[in-house]
Amino acid sequence: MSPISSPPTPHSPPADSPIAWADHTRERAFEAWLARVALAHQLRVDSLRSASADASFRRYFRIDSNPGTPAAPLSLIVMDAPPDKENSEPFVRIARLMADAGLRVPEVLAWDESQGFMLLSDLGAKTMIDCIDAAVPQANFAMYMDAVDTLIRWQLASKPGVLPPYDEALLRRELALFPDWYLAKHRGVVLEGAARATLDAAFDKIVAVNLAMPQVYVHRDFMPRNLMHSAGQAPGVLDFQDAVYGPVTYDIASLMRDAFLSWDEDFVLDITIRYWQRARKAGLPVGDDFGEFYRGVEWMGLQRHLKIAGIFARLTLRDGKPKYLADTPRFIAYIRAATGRYNELRPLMRLIDEIEGTTPVTGFAYGRM
Secondary structure, eight states, X not given: OOOSBOOOOOOSOOTTOOOOOSOHHHHHHHHHHHHXXXXXXXXXXXXXXXXXXXXXXXXXXXXXXXXXXXXXXEEEEEEEOOTTTOOOHHHHHHHHHHHHTTOBOOOXXXXXXXXXXXXXXXXXXXXXXXXXXXXXXXXXXXXXXXXXXXXXXXXHTOOTTSXXXXXXXHHHHHHHHIIIIIIIIIIOEEEOHHHHHHHHHHHHHHHHHHHTSOEEEEOSOOSGGGEEOOTTSOOEEOOOXXXXXXXXXXXXXXXXXXXXXXXXXXXXXXHHHHHHHHHHHHTOSOOSOHHHHHHHHHHHHHHHHHXXXXXXXXHHHTTOOGGGGGGHHHHHHHHHHHHHHOGGGHHHHHHHHHHHTSSOOOSOOEEXX
């Protein structure tokens, strides 16, 4: 058994890459803030270098602090999140919530809320996806089970009314990204008549199934790229600022149907069953029938894959980040696999096949832009 595709090369810039600023006013503000913070935290300003960038407008730098030994200085992370584009308050609030739940998350050491600059503890330089053996799935078993244990710890801390609800309005906004960005703007297809009715009917079913699932805390992007690996420690958790209170199926679907890595079904099933067993033993609301639970995972995964196909198209067409669109065939494959397994979803599978050109057109009407 081998993965359908191997992990991509990391999208982060090299550690020694120069730090570029398009906005020189912001650059000067950053330098002034860093100089102030450097005094309090004994930072070596000349050690500042790029650490990573993500799909948002946030950037991350790594910097050394003098309390470390000369041979191994203490490393910290600096986040640049322009406040007109990124709201960092949820990151700070949810980091505290996760830490209280016993998760290993970055500690916020300094934060200039008005300017969007932040100093964080460093969870390491290797993500889980950097450490995955793509050729031997079972070689990754221990890492995945550590991730499962971290996920269960997070879900056990769940309380209603703390995080925003993953409600019908949010589910539908996410699904709308697929026809609006992937189909219309990327593929040049505007659905009309019977084709639009097919899509809308499928969306109604997906929303209904997902809303019926028990609710817990949802990370919303719980995947190897957002889990930091460090031997002998629980996985570090990143990119949690969009956490919500929603379906218990979401994060395990995210973990096992990754945005950047696909596994064969037997490995997915193995880890998902073990998650379900441990979650049930811990008292989480995953039900007593694994078949029913797995159906919920697949329908939740379908919601996520439709959303991400739209997001990746938007990142390319609106935000000028074409590297993400290269992974959309993975999501179309996920979508086809899920829709082909359930009779209620097969009309959607046929529609996707027609649009993608993988089967002959059989009568659906849609217009090309």
